[in-house]
Amino acid sequence: MQNAICLKNISKYVYENIQNDNFNYYKKMINYFSPEKTKKYLVKNCSINLEKGKSLAIIGLNGAGKSTLMKIISGVISQSDGEIKILNYTPYDRNKFFLKKIGVVFGHKSSLLWDIPLIFSLELHKTIYQIDDSSYQSRLNYLTEVLSLKECLNKKVKFMSLGERVKSDLLMNMLHNPELILLDEPTIGVDMESKIKIREFINNEKENNNCTFILTSHDPADIENCCDKINILAKGEIVFSEETEVLKNKYNEKVKIIVKKVDKNYEYSILKDTISGFIDATFNDIGNNLNIVFDKKNELSIINILIKLKITSFEVKKMSFEEILADKFQIFKSDHEERIEDE
Ligand SMILES: Nc1ncnc2c1ncn2[C@@H]1O[C@H](COP(=O)(O)OP(=O)(O)OP(=O)(O)O)[C@@H](O)[C@H]1O
Structure with a gap:
């Protein structure tokens, strides 16, 4: 099958002025006129291949570089290094045939005309994208129906709720029937029904x-319900890439035990040391709970350890998709901290 997205070792960096409070007056003066710079990577060595008709989630903590990567893919900014082909085009060339084939929705930034009713933004979009009357009408009918936006067509954008506005942005960007849609937080502020x-x-x-x-x-839930593949981005680098189903199946083999730290006199690090001595498990301290994630096959052994250590306040749970992702983030966070300590 043909790839819609091909990114090979894409990096984006900027040069930032070094601010150093320890500089003396003379050095500060020099630094003011000829500042020392440091190279900062926003995105580093990212490679992505995605087939047509598939969906990819790019997830990561705040500041991980997700929006920067989206901007490179849509051609808003160029990469500093690496090769990129999106639908066989180089995005930053901003070829008009390429632009007609993509739709971009930034959940937190609207491209609708603020002071006038939605329908006028849609008509302007129709003109810019040279959509013929009959395709426009049938697409508009279909999209307003599935996104429940019939009543919003004549509403001024500034009077819309956040959810209505995000759906309207999506509607407009789908009007020209794009082959590739980039959605940056498309369900931000959207109610449950609209999210579905x-x-x-x-x-x-x-x-x-x-x-x-x-x-x-x-x-x-967005990722679980509509993404075929997941890439986790951390500090600009792709640290994990997997098919959603494969990830879910792997974690079907995992169990979580939540130990409630009710005994104030007990040192729970003993429990961690005892388990990690011979079982591969990850530990996460959350408030008064100690979460332990491990392979199902070790369930009985761990319960035996708990009983031997006279810990009785715990519950065994299957992992939800949200917890699976949180666990992955936890692993990468500890790896990253270890790496920094090693350096
Ligand atoms: N033009 C720029 N110059 C300098 N730093 C930048 C620039 N653009 C983005 N950054 C920095 O790059 C990092 C990644 O930003 P980006 O917006 O891509 O993160 P994100 O993963 O989308 O975060 P969030 O989840 O909070 O939206 C941030 O630390 C941001 O401050």
């Missing part, structure tokens, strides 16, 4: 229109 609608819509477009989606989201 947006997810259904994405799946429908994938299935029936062979649309390719890349989305960033902090909502695990």
Whole structure:
């Protein structure tokens, strides 16, 4: 199958002025006129391949570089290093045929005309993208129906709720029937019913229109319900890449035990040391709980350890998708901290 997205070792860096409070007056003066610079990577060595008709989630903590990567893919900014082909085009060339094939929605930034009713923004979009009357009308009918936006067509954008505005942005960017849609936090501020609608819509477009989606989201349900593949970005680097189903299946083999730290006199680090002495498990202290994640096959052994150590206040749980992702983040965070300590 043909790839819609090909990124090979993409990096983006900027040079930032070094601010050093320890500089003396003379050095500060020199630094003011001829500042020392340091190279800062926003995105580093990212390689992504995605087939047409598939959806990819790019997730990561705040500041990980997700939006920067989206901007490179959509051609808003250029990469500093590496090769990129999106639908066989170089995005930063901003070729008009390429631009007609993509739709971009930044959940936190609207491209609608603020002071006038939505329908005028849509008509302007129709003109810019040279959509013929009949395709425009049928697409508009379909999109307003699936996104429940009929009543908003004549509403001024400034009077819309956040959710209505995000859905309207999505509607406008889908009008020209793009082959690739980039969604940067498309469900931000959207109510539960609309979130489900947006997810259904994405799946429908994938299935029936062979649309390719890349989305960033902090909502695990978006990823679980409509992304075929997950890339985790940390400090600009892709630290994990996996098919969603494969990840879920791997974690079906995992169990979580939540130990409630009710005994104030007990040193819970003893428990950690005892378990990690011979079982591969990850530990996460959250408030008064100690979460332990491990392979199902070790469940009995761990319960035996708990009983031997006279710890009785615990519960055994299957992991939700949100917890699976949180666990992955935890692993990469500890790896990263270890790496920094080693350096
Ligand atoms: N033009 C720029 N110059 C300098 N630093 C920048 C520039 N653009 C982004 N950054 C920095 O690069 C890092 C990544 O930013 P980016 O917006 O891509 O993160 P993000 O993963 O989308 O975060 P969030 O989840 O908070 O939206 C941040 O630390 C940001 O401050």
